[in-house]
Amino acid sequence: MGIRVGIDTGGTFTDLVAVDEEAGRWHVAKVPSNPKDPVSAVAAALEAAGLDPERISIVVVGTTIGINAVLTRTGARVLYLTTKGFEDVPFIQRISRKYHYDFRWRKPTPLVHRPDCIGVDERLDEEGRELVPLATRELERVLESVESRADGDRLAIAVCFLFSYLDPEHELATRTFLEERTGLPVSLSHEVAPIWREYERGTTAIVDAYLKPLLDEYVSGLGDALVSQGISSRPSLLKSNGGHALAAEARERPAHLLLSGIAGGAIGGAHFARLAGTEKGIVVDMGGTSCDVCLIVGGEPLYSSDFEIEYGFPVSVPSVSTKTIGAGGGSIGWVDSGGFLQVGPGSAGADPGPACYGRGGEETTLTDANLALGRLNPDFFLGGRLALDASLSRAALGRLAAKLGRDAVDVAASMVRVANENMANAIRIVTVEQGIDPREFAIVAMGGAGPTHAAEIAAAIGIGRVIVPANPGLASAFGALAAQVRVDAVKSVYLTDVRATAAEVSRLFTELESRSVADFEAQAGGVASHEVRRSIAMRYQGQNYETEVTVPGGELADDDLPGVYEQFARLYESFYGYRLDGIPIELVRLQVVVVGEDRRLPELVQGGGPAARDESREVWFPEHGFVATPVVRRDSLELGSVRGGPAIVEEMDSTIVVPPAWRLESGRRGVLELVREEG
């Protein structure tokens, strides 16, 4: 028992949420981020929260440091060692184009230089058998290449040999040899991403090496910052898979930290969905520049290993599966050359920001549209910390309206509608990819702008329920706090239902599991209670996309396997409407998840504010136009109360829009729900 702290370092703000488990009390803080010195904002947030440092038991930080270093190209110089003959694979990539009809698109530039890609004479075949052994003189030759480049750059080594996921001996021997002699960090592809597809695995190993020196510095700085605050517990980092790990362990696999800054939103969203009593949610985390969408199924975010930094630049590690759409409060409305009104993906960002910020922004943004429609309160934006100038919004809308030959209110309403439809379409695609009917899901609205748009997005998809957590703008930090220690391990295999035996599958699972549990204990800082989940990714032979099937733990018996195959066929049929009996089933990947026990968090209940006053303002709604709409502060809502729309609910970091045909339910557990009225 003590104080648990979750911190999210975003591009604009660093948020902190802490819970005092003894007192059952919550603390929150919001401070400006400092992109040049990310650790200093963490220290500032801790200071602002005013916690008793000695009682802090754990600090989990979600950070964008990894992704930023890749985007700004400020990582280490990487030497890439690979099987001779395949040195150019990071440059050749997968040969497809992002757009069909665009000469301007450029292929991703690799994080390595071509002369730093060094071929090693060694080779395995597709069953992991050695065709060419790795000779010591070959390693000596490589050592010379490495030493000749040790000219003061921050250096790191990445190794990716063909088929290393089947037998890692050559990669391991290479690391042992080079580490002893050079002291440089070495990332091995079979450890970072044990999957087939040499470009994806190799690129992930390169990203890992590229970030290693930087992460080392960051983790040291973070440790120092905690010590200087008098905090004795060691820091943990949120990983891309939404689990946390001791920072000292996590820095060994920087590629697994790439989505550290995004994962918190998904974890937080899943937590609030469960709190509201549903296992099926669509997290819509909409901030200033973009909107992250994540599906929650069975009470947990969906995971995938096909994240791409940009088109064609994959980082194939287990990550919460998030789709980012260029739609946020700062998204710019514009007229395309065909005369259609478009919104985003361009954004005015935080600086200069929307026109109404009064910082010289000339563009018309979604925030300006919401302000003109009466949805936002110019005197209570960010809890009154930023005064909005509605006249600047009107002027900006007027400029856009002139191009379209329509009036400003019409344009504002259209911008909101276009943005909502864009998000609804993106959500439909995300659900179709999973074979899911979105109408059974609830939207979990987070981020400053999520609750403003959520009900109308829901309506466009046919969803009738929206969940709004307390402090929706802090939900990512909340996710860091709600996260558990979690290890995701995968192993590529090549088995079919004809060839696989229960004994072999059991053996592979046992190996994978014992390694994963060891990793789990290292990341948790000791033995901790945990749950192990197994699954197999399967497909009909010849297909390219898999369906995951859960497998029971322990030793498998031969007659267990047919049940697993039947489960696959049923899942497939439920997604696609038919099954293909008689066609062999391929087992492509074995997957093991080791996850710590769910921690019970005290309810985060708001309320106790002054009773609702009779405030109202004119707010625009489709098919109604401007209507007098009651405006209430969230902390004035009585628990368990229900009120009909339209209504506006304002709180420190967000504004909730309740349209006319919806009602607002103030749940007992700190979440608000918007429910569409039947009929």
Added chain:
Amino acid sequence: MGGGIDPVTLAIVNNAFVNICREMGITMMRTAFSPIFNEGLDFSCVLFDRHGNMIGQAEFCPAQIAASLFIVRWTVEELGVDSFEEGDVVLHNDPYRGGAHIPEHSVIRPVFFDGELFGFVANVGHLAEIGGKAVGSFAADATEVFQEGLRIPPVKIVSRDRPNMDLWRLIMANHRTPRNTWGDLNAQIGSLRVAERSVQLLLERYGRDLVEEAAEELMDYSERWMRTEIRAIPDGRYAFTARMEDDGVVERPVTFHVEVTVDGDRLIVDWTGTDPQVRGPINATYGVTAGATYNAIFHLTDQSIPKNSGVYRPISIIAPPGSAVNVVYPGPSVGGNTETHPKLADMVIAALAQALPGRVAAAEGGTACNFLFGGFHPRTGDYYANYHLEGGGWGAKDYDDGNDAIIVKNGNCRNTPVEIFETRYPLRTIEYSLIPDSGGPGRMRGGLGTRRILRVEPSTEVTVNALFDRTKPGFGAWGLAGGGTGGRAAIMVRRKGDAEFRTFSEAFGTVSPSKFTNILLEEGDEVLIDSPGGGGYGDPRARDRERVARDVYEGFVSPERARDLYGWECP
């Protein structure tokens, strides 16, 4: 905007049309069996009104832009709109009925709403093996369509949601890998049901009248926008001529000619002057020629014009029947789609180079390097067939270099990872690399081609076929504005024990060095595949010195060539 529907609703209905087609495509990608289908994404999805107008599309592969337009309209016209009942699916792959080439199979399903026909959902996909004289159904020396695979006129493969099993059995008996056919056609047909449901939901939400009116207005809108784009191109007549090295049957170059007339807000693209139809399969169907023309124009105009029937209205295409750009029955055409299409598209782009110097690009590699092989796998004893292709260098532009190693314009396939390739097929990859100096020199440099060397595994026989172009001197990807030609393609063999790679003509006496079928390779034989580089743009001596230095540092350009062609002096 004109019309009665507000532009925001129009945009929303348009996005819904596109989204329905994308949903159809994603379903197909996840359930199809052939790599060319699920990894190569060689398919397109479309939505039509009941009058045969395309109102929405999501092409995953540009080759089908025109084919998908013609196939549905022509099939509905041929069978009669009244012959479609709810739950029917019509299948066809006839290249003379709007298709691009015979491996592409189209399925079409009517969408009814409240018992009345609204329109059609359809998709076109490339089946990897459809029989014919050569495994992989890319018969590079075919002289008639009958050698290219099983030809299917429009037939009902599903009647009122009941599969016509007699037809299924007939088709599968004529394909070499029927299990893939079964999986792919099921994926195509299954995705139609997903799309049908989405269309019906859209009609429920907005009402039939509004959706139909919106579709009409959207077509007019696209037409107007395309006319605006064309009006911005200076009026005039612009011509370009190019050659392919041979047709696979007769060893003689084939000449193509285009004249593009820009006349106010319309474009006339006239292919008259192209050689008569040739004996071998590089003939383009009308669907290919039209598709290549549209592909070029889409590269030169605003990408975001909604792609519906309206966008094509301002463009007229003249392709004389019986010529190499409009093959007639029973002429062969399988290579027209992959080899001829990219060159035709680049010709239209090159013709417009003087009118639009800031927008065009030099020629790309322009051959898919189709390499097809099959046999019995020594480990499993199963019969396999594979369609392999490569990316080449792309053409440089006034403002930037061309990309290295990218698939031809008519497609958007990915390569097969070596680890997947070796797991499935008994060929070992020895090398997969960029070819230095293969990019056409210029102020902006053409992209590099790639080299791949494959070796046949022990105790294995493999039957191989190839359909390449640009292997002979003088046939490389052209440069523009003084830029140089890209490096050549190659398909060569080194028999076990030989010292050097030779062409297949030298080693096996094939008529064409780049187009041949049914060559048997044995244990230890090696195949070398070079993809071509892209053309350069502008005078290489005017190239920014930092770019030259970086090319030399990265090894994209050798110091000798940097000195000789770029006038670069090593500091």
